[in-house]
Amino acid sequence: MSTTHVVVVMGVAGTGKTTIGPLLADRLGVPYAEGDDFHPEANIAKMTAGTALTDDDRWPWLDAIGRWAHGRAGLGGVVSCSALKRSYRDRLRAEAPGVVFVHLTGDRALIEERMSRRQGHFMPTALLDSQFATLQPLTADEAGVDVDVAGSPEEIAERAVAALSALDAKGAPA
Template sequence: MSSTPLPAPPVVVVMGVAGTGKTTIGPLVARALGVPYAEGDDFHPAANVAKMASGVPLDDADRGPWLDAIGAWAHGREGLGGVVSSSALKRSYRDRLRAAAPGAVFLHLTGERELIERRMAGRKGHFMPVALLDSQFAALEPLQGDEAGVAVDVIGTPEEITDRAVAALRAAALAP
């Protein structure tokens, strides 16, 4: 009897503007796929967190070391699978992550600005102020057709969003 090896679980980067639920949905997707989760915010240097907390958006130079740290984590998980959150707003940021982890796929959490603003206003203890949401939307470059990934709307409960996300990843043959 021959057996076909199962495909390796992917490294999924949960992306989107602040307030879309990356930190909520990411661990749920990881659990559904049976892989570890890493919180992208934990990869930020203290200077980045302080800058955002003071209401100043990060620039590309600020994001470089953060993206490299996330990319290193993703690289270490290739063939093993994992889920990590990262806004990954620009194509160039996603290209940088893919350079480190070529097999990475993206789960873009999307939603109406008003819904996301309400969610951001209701969260406690997060360093990212609602005032930076406009800069996030201004920087956002949605996934392009040649990028491995799916977009999922954030309407609904975390469980509903997760179910749609995992189903979309599997339908696109991006997850076992």
């Protein structure tokens, strides 16, 4: 499958955005951008210290991701971004109206267990509760799909491709 969509792989920390994003991009034949790379150093320092980001911390980060997505409009791409709140997704859509979301979802215990095994990541497991408290799942009026994170990364990526194909068949915005 190939796409001209810009796909935002979203979800709470530990769902596998950084693992699934490149796999999905490869299957779709488009470039991948790591959302964490768009964070200013001050945001990374806050999260490393175990402090949750505020909306004011997130706006410049979301704007930078939105600019990248806008630049890929009509060409396709995949970017990881937690995009936990509707207002964050609205901000991304304001910059890049055609983005489509893949919401990685799953059992909290599985996500926490995967987070605890990560090496060298700045997001501590202690912030997982704040992530779930902030999460506002996709609504029916948002272009996107939910994909369960149970199974291997390859299985998850294949489910994402299948879900995106089904969404395209229904007429997701280009």
